[in-house]
Amino acid sequence: MIELRGVSKVYGRGEQAVTALRNVSLRVEYGEIFGVLGQSGAGKSTLIRCVNLLERPTGGEVRVDGKDMLSLSPAALREARQGIGMIFQHFNLFNSRTVAGNVAWPLEVAGWPRERIQERVEELLALVGLADKARAYPAQLSGGQKQRVGIARALAPRPRILLSDEATSALDPETTRSVLGLLRDINQKLGLTILLITHQMEVVKSICDSVAVLEQGRVVEQGKAVDLIARPGTRLHELCYPTPAPVAGIAVPGGRRVELSLVGENSTQPILTTLARRFGVDAWLLEGSMERVGETRVGRLLFELTGPPEAVDGALGFLREQGLTPEVPRV
Ligand SMILES: Nc1ncnc2c1ncn2[C@@H]1O[C@H](COP(=O)(O)OP(=O)(O)OP(=O)(O)O)[C@@H](O)[C@H]1O
Ligand SMILES: [Mg+2]
Structure with a gap:
């Protein structure tokens, strides 16, 4: 056009x-x-x-x-x-x-x-x-x-x-x-x-x-x-989700930081409770939002996972299998 x-x-x-x-x-x-x-x-x-x-x-x-x-x-x-x-x-x-x-x-x-x-x-x-x-x-x-x-x-x-x-x-x-x-x-x-x-x-x-x-x-x-x-x-x-300084400073002892971008179908799953139930890990939510872009739901969650190391690895592997963003470094 x-x-x-x-x-x-x-x-x-x-x-x-x-x-x-x-x-x-x-x-x-x-x-x-x-x-x-x-x-x-x-x-x-x-x-x-x-x-x-x-x-x-x-x-x-x-x-x-x-x-x-x-x-x-x-x-x-x-x-x-x-x-x-x-x-x-x-x-x-x-x-x-x-x-x-x-x-x-x-x-x-x-x-x-x-x-x-x-x-x-x-x-x-x-x-x-x-x-x-x-x-x-x-x-x-x-x-x-x-x-x-x-x-x-x-x-x-x-x-x-x-x-x-x-x-x-x-x-x-x-x-x-x-x-x-x-x-x-x-x-x-x-x-x-x-x-x-x-x-x-x-x-x-x-x-x-x-x-x-x-x-x-x-x-x-x-x-x-x-x-x-x-x-x-x-x-x-970056423009949608600027990481505010206070969050950058927070760290849960022993936690591994995860940032998930959820779009469409992914955004309608109970992802945090699934991790807790299936792998016995805890998810410490640092930041999260869920909004509409046009007709589509788009969300972003920033959290840290704690628990036995194998359990946390299992949870991270599961997220990768779902095609979700893996672990991110702590700032
Ligand atoms: N008629 C003009 N003669 C000379 N320079 C111009 C003219 N119009 C724009 N510029 C220059 O071209 C560049 C881009 O200007 P433009 O107006 O396209 O920007 P913009 O993104 O629309 O900015 P704004 O959000 O402030 O409206 C600027 O450096 C501006 O000074
Ligand atoms: Mg202009």
Whole structure:
């Protein structure tokens, strides 16, 4: 659906040159929510703007829906952009237009007839839950409501792709959740492919199917969100489960430390009591969490095992047989 191959972007020339993207390749499949996670200055906005060519890459290839975007004529590019909606961190609404006027704007530009515009605007405001705010002005709305208007406006011309540049980072956690819920909803209802960029791990955990991590203009990690979060050693795992200092300092005398990542089926077994019953070992829980990443349960347990050495070895062997992570060194 969206494919970037070896994309680079350099702003400016000579001594002023800033390299924002270095050889970025990624692939967004039809109908998925793909997140690009990175810190400030990593190149996220540059990357997303290279998809609809608001920025032209310095090198590489951009394909959207099979089209080689860089080779399109200006007219063909305008048409391709009709299929790509975009929402922004600071909403970018027209303050002098009503909510309905904002949503109508892209349709006026595209030359839709008036009656169809009105019908479409009503439909969209109902979809984003703002049917009663059609005549309000942006200044009379909360942040979450403004973003809903931004989403309705982006969806107006029936795009197949939605680009989201930090759409929730100006919102409080509760409002963030409701806007993310709306994005997941339209992804499922309309089959919309969403490419979003964010610096918030929470956004990745709650709605992303796939994710790429961007650092200093490079993709350093890419894959299914669940797989990366569950795999110790990845950046996403580290971000999800930073080991707090107090835990690093705790040690049970004679204990052997185990860190388990539990995904899907593994996450529904009574693993600690199984170890206790079958091997007669004790498990001292140091840290644990169980949460949802998209539709999948993902958990992580950090504990120490004590007991007769053969029993502990037996328990560790059993965990290995289950395909679970073996013993980790104490920090
Ligand atoms: N128009 C521009 N001209 C020159 N340099 C730019 C321009 N836009 C971005 N940059 C530089 O490119 C790099 C990446 O910027 P970008 O805005 O893509 O980062 P970001 O990951 O979106 O950051 P943030 O999370 O703060 O929005 C930065 O070093 C930035 O200063
Ligand atoms: Mg940015």
